[in-house]
Amino acid sequence: VLVLAVAPEAGSTTIIGNFAVSAHASGSSAVVVDCNFRRPNLASMFELDDAMLGVADLLTGSVEFDAVIQHTDTGVDVISAGTPANRLFQRLGSERMKSTLAQLRDKYELVLIDAPPSIVAGDAVLLANLVDAIVLVVHSDRDDRGMVARVLRELGESRGEILGVLVNAAV
Numbered sequence: 001v002l003v004l005a006v007a008p009e010a011g012s013t014t015i016i017g018n019f020a021v022s023a024h025a026s027g028s029s030a031v032v033v034d035c036n037f038r039r040p041n042l043a044s045m046f047e048l049d050d051a052m053l054g055v056a057d058l059l060t061g062s063v064e065f066d067a068v069i070q071h072t073d074t075g076v077d078v079i080s081a082g083t084p085a086n087r088l089f090q091r092l093g094s095e096r097m098k099s100t101l102a103q104l105r106d107k108y109e110l111v112l113i114d115a116p117p118s119i120v121a122g123d124a125v126l127l128a129n130l131v132d133a134i135v136l137v138v139h140s141d142r143d144d145r146g147m148v149a150r151v152l153r154e155l156g157e158s159r160g161e162i163l164g165v166l167v168n169a170a171v
Contacts, residue, residue, distance in 0.1 A: 002131040002160060004115040004124045006151050010139040011168040016112045017045045017076075023110045024075040030110040031069070031077040035127055037089050040081030042114045046072045048080060056082030058100055059091040065103055077108070093126035101130055118151045128158035135163050140170040 003019075005012040013036070020030040033055060034042035040050040048070050057063045058079075070078045081087055091097065104111045113131065118124040128134055134155055138148055148165070155162055 001111065001163070002113045002115060002124070002127050002134045003137060004127075004134070005117040005137045005139070006143045006148055007119045007139065008117050010117065010137045010143065012117075012137040013042050013045065013114050015137055015166065015168065016042065016114050020076040020110070020112055021074050028109040029077075029107075030075075030112065031079065031104060031108045033079045033104070033111065033113045034081040035092055035123065036114050036116045037081055037087035037092075037123070038116045040087075040114075043070070043078050043080035046070075046074065046076065046078050048072070048078055050080050051083055052080050054080030054082030055100070056086035056088070056091070058082070059088075059094060059096050060086050061096065062086075065100065089123045089126070092123055093129065098130055118154070119147060125154060125158060128155050128160045131160040133163045134158070134160040136165045138165055138167050140167050 003012050003016050016032055020032045023030040032042055034040045043050045053063055053068050058068050068079050115124045115127050
């Protein structure tokens, strides 16, 4: 599941972390994958280093699949964004990324992918064509309805099924 925000600071990374911990607590195996190469912080949510070996390094072919999976005390496995020098967003749409996602599907019941906000970068569209499902996170006070509609149209043309829109910070 690709979880992405329309705009920065909508809370998608926090939602991914909470959802993964909840899934694990209910008995499902879960992994979170940080594909936000621009501002990664998913690993740090789990008290890991965002710059340790991760997705970016895996996509270069310099490390093996099992070398990038970090096990946490929460029971959720984490794959960080990887070393900064290897974070080239163009690799996110590669065949190697496709095969990585296939391996993760085989190993885990739930794979949650964090991406940069769709309004900031085109990375989300690359990933949306590789995943099974997409959840769009909208911050209730900041995200404009027209912007949300535009992002949904763009994502509607991708391979991934849009599961819905999660409204965060609603009062």
